[in-house]
Amino acid sequence: MKKFITPLLICFGFMARAEEGMLIPSLLSAFESDMQAKGMKLTAADIYSVNKSSLKDAIMHFGGGCTAELVSNKGLLLTNHHCGLSQVQQHSSEKNDYLKNGFWAKTYADELANPGLTATRIVRIDDVTAAMLFGTEGLEDGNKINEIMKRNMKTLIEDATRNTHYRADVQAFDYGNSFYLMVKEVFTDVRLVGAPPSSIGKFGGDTDNWVWPRHTGDFSVFRIYAGADNKPADYNENNKPYEPINFLKVAFNDRKAGDFTMVYGFPGFTEQHLSSGNLKFIVEKQRPMEISMRTKSLSVIDAAMKTSDKTRIQYMAKQARIANAWKKNIGQIDGLKQLGAVDLKVIFEAEYEKRANSKDEWGQYAGLVKTMNQLVADKSNFEFHDVLFYEYLYVGPEYFRLCRALEDIERNYSKYKESGELEKKIENLKKGADGFFKDYDVKVDQQIFDILTKEFSGYLSSNFTIDGLSNPKLSATIYAKSVFVSKEKYLAFLGKFSEKSLAKLAKDPGYAHFKKCWSTWKDKIEPAASEYSYNMTALLKEFVKGKQIMFPDLKQWSDANSTLRVTYGKLEGSAPVDGMAYTEHTTLKGMIDKFNTGNPDFELEARMVDLYKTKNYGKYAQNGELWVCFTGSNHTTGGNSGSPVLDANGNLMGLNFDRSWESTMSDYYFDPKRCRNIVVDIRYVMWVMDIYCGASHLVDEMVLVK
Ligand code: ARG
Numbered sequence: 001m002k003k004f005i006t007p008l009l010i011c012f013g014f015m016a017r018a019e020e021g022m023l024i025p026s027l028l029s030a031f032e033s034d035m036q037a038k039g040m041k042l043t044a045a046d047i048y049s050v051n052k053s054s055l056k057d058a059i060m061h062f063g064g065g066c067t068a069e070l071v072s073n074k075g076l077l078l079t080n081h082h083c084g085l086s087q088v089q090q091h092s093s094e095k096n097d098y099l100k101n102g103f104w105a106k107t108y109a110d111e112l113a114n115p116g117l118t119a120t121r122i123v124r125i126d127d128v129t130a131a132m133l134f135g136t137e138g139l140e141d142g143n144k145i146n147e148i149m150k151r152n153m154k155t156l157i158e159d160a161t162r163n164t165h166y167r168a169d170v171q172a173f174d175y176g177n178s179f180y181l182m183v184k185e186v187f188t189d190v191r192l193v194g195a196p197p198s199s200i201g202k203f204g205g206d207t208d209n210w211v212w213p214r215h216t217g218d219f220s221v222f223r224i225y226a227g228a229d230n231k232p233a234d235y236n237e238n239n240k241p242y243e244p245i246n247f248l249k250v251a252f253n254d255r256k257a258g259d260f261t262m263v264y265g266f267p268g269f270t271e272q273h274l275s276s277g278n279l280k281f282i283v284e285k286q287r288p289m290e291i292s293m294r295t296k297s298l299s300v301i302d303a304a305m306k307t308s309d310k311t312r313i314q315y316m317a318k319q320a321r322i323a324n325a326w327k328k329n330i331g332q333i334d335g336l337k338q339l340g341a342v343d344l345k346v347i348f349e350a351e352y353e354k355r356a357n358s359k360d361e362w363g364q365y366a367g368l369v370k371t372m373n374q375l376v377a378d379k380s381n382f383e384f385h386d387v388l389f390y391e392y393l394y395v396g397p398e399y400f401r402l403c404r405a406l407e408d409i410e411r412n413y414s415k416y417k418e419s420g421e422l423e424k425k426i427e428n429l430k431k432g433a434d435g436f437f438k439d440y441d442v443k444v445d446q447q448i449f450d451i452l453t454k455e456f457s458g459y460l461s462s463n464f465t466i467d468g469l470s471n472p473k474l475s476a477t478i479y480a481k482s483v484f485v486s487k488e489k490y491l492a493f494l495g496k497f498s499e500k501s502l503a504k505l506a507k508d509p510g511y512a513h514f515k516k517c518w519s520t521w522k523d524k525i526e527p528a529a530s531e532y533s534y535n536m537t538a539l540l541k542e543f544v545k546g547k548q549i550m551f552p553d554l555k556q557w558s559d560a561n562s563t564l565r566v567t568y569g570k571l572e573g574s575a576p577v578d579g580m581a582y583t584e585h586t587t588l589k590g591m592i593d594k595f596n597t598g599n600p601d602f603e604l605e606a607r608m609v610d611l612y613k614t615k616n617y618g619k620y621a622q623n624g625e626l627w628v629c630f631t632g633s634n635h636t637t638g639g640n641s642g643s644p645v646l647d648a649n650g651n652l653m654g655l656n657f658d659r660s661w662e663s664t665m666s667d668y669y670f671d672p673k674r675c676r677n678i679v680v681d682i683r684y685v686m687w688v689m690d691i692y693c694g695a696s697h698l699v700d701e702m703v704l705v706k
C-alpha cells in the first residue's frame with residue numbers, strides 16, 4: 001500500500017512539507033534531529049524544559065493576542081509596534097503625540113503603567129488527555145461526558161495551582177483528540193518603555209501591510225515589573241524590574257539566505273483540516289462578504305482620518321484593526337484560488353476515502369468526508385449570518401458597543417440588583433465613557449452606520465428580516481435622539497439608573513434598533529450556528545484521528561490555538577508569482593526609495609534621510625548596508641506577531657510581525673513555495689533605538705553575541 005501511495009501524495013503536493021507545522025514545545029524531541037539536520041545547534045531541552053531554564057522562559061504571551069520576548073536581566077520586553085499600539089495611543093494626546101513622534105522613557109520612573117495589560121510565561125505544558133477522559137470510557141451521553149470532563153479539568157487545574165501563584169487552564173487540541181494543561185505565571189505590571197515614531201513603527205501603513213518587500217520598524221519596548229519577591233504583582237510604584245529566569249541574547253552576526261531560523265510564540269488560530277466544501281464556502285461566500293463590509297466602513301474612516309490630526313489619532317487603532325483582517329482576507333482567498341486549494345483537498349479526500357475503505361479497522365472513517373461536505377451545504381448559511389451579524393454589531397457602528405453593555409444589564413437587571421453588582425457595573429460604564437468618547441466622532445459613526453446598514457441588509461436572507469431596517473429616517477432619528485451617541489446624554493442616562501431607566505432604554509431609538517438586530521442574532525442565528533459548529537467539530541475530530549492513523553507518512557501537527565508553539569525553517573526569499581522572485585532581505589535604501597514615491601504611507605522624518613545619506617549605521621550594518629527586514633520559511637499566523645525569530649544558537653535575529661500577501665492562505669493551507677513570514681531585523685531595531693532615537697541605554701541592557 002505504502003509503495004503505491006507515496007508517489008501519489010508527492011504528485012499532489014501532500015508529502016510532508018518540511019517547514020509546515022506549529023509544534024508543541026514539550027513534544028519537540030521528536031523533531032530535534034530534523035532541526036539539527038537543518039542547522040540547529042541546540043537540543044530540544046534548550047528550547048523547552050521544566051527542569052532547567054530554557055528559551056521558553058524568555059517568551060511571553062503579550063496581552064493575550066501577541067507574543068513578546070525578554071531581552072535583558074531587568075525585564076526588558078520587545079514586541080511589535082502594532083501589538084503595543086493601543087498602549088501608545090492611550091498615553092497619547094494632541095499635545096503629547098507619542099504615536100507620531102515616538103516615546104522613550106529615560107529612566108525607570110518615566111516608564112508608563114498600562115492597567116489591564118499582562119505578560120504571561122508558560123511554566124509547563126502537560127499532556128493530560130488520559131486524565132481528562134478518565135471516567136468517560138464507554139459512555140455515549142454527550143452531556144454526561146462533558147460533565148465528567150469539566151470535573152476532571154477542575155481537579156487538574158486545582159492540583160496544578162495549589163499553594164502557588166500560578167494559573168492554569170486545559171486546552172483541547174485536534175478538536176478534542178488530546179488535551180494539554182498549561183501552567184502559567186501572569187505578570188500584571190507591564191510598563192511602556194519606548195516606541196519609535198509611526199513613520200518607523202508603521203512605515204508603509206496599509207499600503208505595505210501583508211506585503212513584501214517590507215521596511216517596517218514594527219517594534220515597541222515594554223518592561224515587566226514584579227513585587228519585591230520577583231513574583232507577579234499588580235502595578236505599584238515600589239515594584240521592581242522583573243529578573244527573568246532567562247532572556248534572549250541578540251544574534252549580532254552577519255546573516256545570509258539559508259540560515260536556520262525558528263519562531264517561538266503564540267500562534268492564534270489555523271484550520272488546516274477543513275473539508276473541501278467548507279473551504280469553498282469560506283473562499284466563495286464568507287470572506288467576500290467580510291471584505292465588502294469592511295471595504296465600506298474603511299471608505300468612511302480613511303477619509304475621516306485625513307481631515308484632522310484629532311480624528312487621525314482617534315481612529316488610528318480602530319482603523320488598523322479593521323483594515324488588517326480586511327486586507328489579509330483579500331490575499332488569503334487570492335492565494336487559495338491560485339493554488340487550487342479546494343481541488344487539492346478534493347483529491348486528498350478521495351485518497352482518504354479510499355484508504356478508509358481499504359481495511360476493516362479503518363471503516364469508521366469511510367463516508368466522513370461526504371458527511372462533512374453535506375453538513376456545509378445544509379447549514380453553512382447559519383455560519384454566514386453569524387459572521388455577518390458579528391461584522392455589523394461588533395465591527396460596525398461603534399455606539400453598538402455601549403448598547404451591548406446595556407443589553408447585558410437589561411437582561412440581568414434583577415440578578416445584578418439582588419447581588420449588589422448593579423451599582424458597580426453602572427459605575428464602570430460611567431468610568432468607561434471618557435475613554436469611549438475620547439475616540440468617538442459622532443459624524444463618522446453615522447456615516448459608518450448609513451453605509452453598513454445598507455450593506456448588511458443586502459446580505460440578510462429573507463428568513464431573518466429585521467423590521468425598520470429600510471426606514472429612511474432610521475439613521476437621522478438615532479443620531480439625533482439616542483443617548484448612546486453623546487457623552488452628556490449617556491452619562492445623564494446612567495446617572496440615576498433604576499428600573500425606570502430600563503423603560504427609557506427600550507424607547508431609545510438607537511437601542512431599539514440594536515436590540516432588534518441583537519435578538520435576531522441571538523435567538524435565530526447563533527444557536528443554529530453553534531450547533532453547526534459543534535457537529536462539524538465532532539466530525540473533524542474523527543477525521544483528524546483517521547488522518548493520524550491512515551497517513552503515518554504525513555507530518556502531523558495540531559492546529560494553532562493560542563498556545564505556545566515552535567516552528568522552524570530558514571532565512572529564505574520566495575518566487576510566489578510567475579516571473580517574479582523576492583530576495584530575502586531589505587535595506588534602508590529601499591525605505592528611502594519608497595519615501596521618494598511621495599505616497600503618504602511612506603512618509604519619513606528628515607532625520608532618516610540624513611542618516612541614510614551619511615550612512616550613519618554605527619555597528620549595526622552588514623557589508624555597509626543596514627538590513628531592515630527579512631523573510632523566512634516559517635509557518636506562522638496571527639498571534640505570532642512579536643515572536644522572536646531565533647538563529648541556530650537560539651539567539652534573537654529579529655521580531656516576527658507579518659506574512660507576505662501570498663502567504664496569508666497558510667491558515668488553511670501551507671505552501672512551502674510561497675509562504676513566508678516577515679521579520680524586522682533586531683539590528684535595525686537597535687539602530688533605531690540607539691542612533692535614531694538616542695535610547696542607547698536600552699541597547700546597553702541587551703547582550704550581543706557574534
Ligand atoms: N498584518 C500584521 C498582523 O496581522 C500587522 C498589522 C499591523 N499593521 C497595519 N498596517 N495594520 O498583525
Ligand code: ASP
Nearest residue numbers: 637638639640641658659
Ligand atoms: N501580523 C500578525 C500578528 O499580529 C502575524 C501574521 O498574521 O502573520 O500576529
